[in-house]
Amino acid sequence: MTHDVLIVGAGPVGTALALALRHRGLDVAMVDSRVRGASGGDPRVLALSLGSCHTLRRLGAWGALDSTPIRHIHVSQEAAFGRTLIDAAELGVDALGHVVRAGDLARALDGALGDDDGLTMIEGSRVASLEAGDDDVVVGLDGERTAVRARLVACAEGGIDESAPDVVSRDYHQHAVITLATPERPHENRAFERFTAGGPLALLPFGSRYAVVHTASPDTAEHLAALDDVEYMAEVERRLAGRVRLTRVEPRLRFPLMLRYRRVPVGARTVWLGNAAQTLHPVAGQGFNLALRDVWALATAISENGARDVGEAPVLARYARARRMDRRATIGVTDALARLFSNDIGPLAALRGAGLLTLDACPPLRGLLARTMMFGARAWS
Numbered sequence: 001m002t003h004d005v006l007i008v009g010a011g012p013v014g015t016a017l018a019l020a021l022r023h024r025g026l027d028v029a030m031v032d033s034r035v036r037g038a039s040g041g042d043p044r045v046l047a048l049s050l051g052s053c054h055t056l057r058r059l060g061a062w063g064a065l066d067s068t069p070i071r072h073i074h075v076s077q078e079a080a081f082g083r084t085l086i087d088a089a090e091l092g093v094d095a096l097g098h099v100v101r102a103g104d105l106a107r108a109l110d111g112a113l114g115d116d117d118g119l120t121m122i123e124g125s126r127v128a129s130l131e132a133g134d135d136d137v138v139v140g141l142d143g144e145r146t147a148v149r150a151r152l153v154a155c156a157e158g159g160i161d162e163s164a165p166d167v168v169s170r171d172y173h174q175h176a177v178i179t180l181a182t183p184e185r186p187h188e189n190r191a192f193e194r195f196t197a198g199g200p201l202a203l204l205p206f207g208s209r210y211a212v213v214h215t216a217s218p219d220t221a222e223h224l225a226a227l228d229d230v231e232y233m234a235e236v237e238r239r240l241a242g243r244v245r246l247t248r249v250e251p252r253l254r255f256p257l258m259l260r261y262r263r264v265p266v267g268a269r270t271v272w273l274g275n276a277a278q279t280l281h282p283v284a285g286q287g288f289n290l291a292l293r294d295v296w297a298l299a300t301a302i303s304e305n306g307a308r309d310v311g312e313a314p315v316l317a318r319y320a321r322a323r324r325m326d327r328r329a330t331i332g333v334t335d336a337l338a339r340l341f342s343n344d345i346g347p348l349a350a351l352r353g354a355g356l357l358t359l360d361a362c363p364p365l366r367g368l369l370a371r372t373m374m375f376g377a378r379a380w381s
């Protein structure tokens with residue numbers, strides 16, 4: 001039997017696609033090497049753009065999700081001039097975005113899926129091979145003698161093999177150190193993005209606490225992770241020039257950072273989504289947001305094709321065309337931010353300062369930046 005769509009990976013991106021394809025009269029299967037619900041343990045904290053919140057609401061996953069609105073973002077750089085404040089009220093929106101725990105997001109998506117009768121769930125099986133033919137893809141599963149077949153395979157397995165053809169890779173030689181910290185005074189839904197020579201430091205309002213994403217060289221990250229709590233809090237306060245005082249901090253976790261993306265995220269009867277299409281630096285908090293825009297566009301391209309073969313080349317070409325600009329812009333801007341704002345080269349610091357001052361003095365430009373963060377490249381049209 002041949003499924004219409006096989007989704008590889010039941011992480012947040014794969015599950016979002018399963019939800020987006022629901023009730024479209026398709027035979028959909030999803031396979032994950034882990035047991036269902038394993039993504040619920042992800043301790044990372046994600047900033048969701050306003051566009052993502054709308055999409056999650058349409059997918060039925062927003063109501064059950066604990067989230068904290070971001071109403072102001074203070075952007076500045078360490079040891080140099082220039083700062084700007086992005087304000088939700090000034091843009092006429094209630095929030096610029098929302099902060100959620102990645103594990104809660106995965107659980108909310110899985111909860112929305114429930115026991116969807118139309119979905120075949122294959123748990124605890126790793127996809128080991130894909131062989132695209134004229135009419136379908138033969139999907140080999142580890143330890144299974146019978147292969148699964150699908151007209152379209154959507155790969156959302158959360159990573160990209162560097163040796164795959166057409167993959168671009170850049171090691172930033174940076175790690176993200178993440179933790180939760182309790183502020184002395186209520187955060188009033190204000191986020192901080194502070195650019196330092198070692199890499200950006202972000203504080204996101206999360207419940208009554210801050211989620212801290214601290215980017216640094218691997219050695220510094222190791223040092224930061226090893227500091228005792230009091231020393232670490234003093235370090236964050238110092239980096240933010242005393243704008244925030246902390247009273248408590250949780251143990252720190254580390255993630256190596258890199259840029260890796262497929263130049264073309266579609267192939268023969270195959271499409272790559274989420275971290276399997278592009279793994280981004282978290283500086284702009286765009287990885288999952290971009291993935292969700294891709295998921296929605298793919299589901300739309302598939303349903304516009306009607307009852308015909310969903311893996312046909314024109315369907316994938318239409319999807320890739322629709323997503324090209326937003327994808328390129330998000331990858332490019334994220335990469336530029338990660339590199340431009342992670343050094344202490346004098347002229348660049350001055351340029352950054354001038355950029356921040358220009359943004360501060362020019363509300364329309366600030367509005368465009370904020371709308372791009374909220375909705376992706378469609379904010380430009």
Ligand SMILES: Cc1cc2nc3c(=O)[nH]c(=O)nc-3n(C[C@H](O)[C@H](O)[C@H](O)COP(=O)(O)OP(=O)(O)OC[C@H]3O[C@@H](n4cnc5c(N)ncnc54)[C@H](O)[C@@H]3O)c2cc1C
Nearest residue numbers: 009011012013033047127157158274275282285287288289
């Ligand atoms: C420190 C940090 C901060 C971030 N902050 C933000 C943010 O603020 N905003 C934002 O939008 N994004 C952010 N991101 C990015 C975001 O976390 C990712 O975009 C998102 O988690 C990717 O989800 P995914 O479903 O693609 O992959 P995953 O969550 O990794 O899921 C992949 C799934 O595939 C399964 N799998 C893997 N291989 C196979 C196989 N061969 N066969 C079957 N199953 C398989 C796995 O078991 C897993 O369940 C951040 C990332 C980091 C590292």
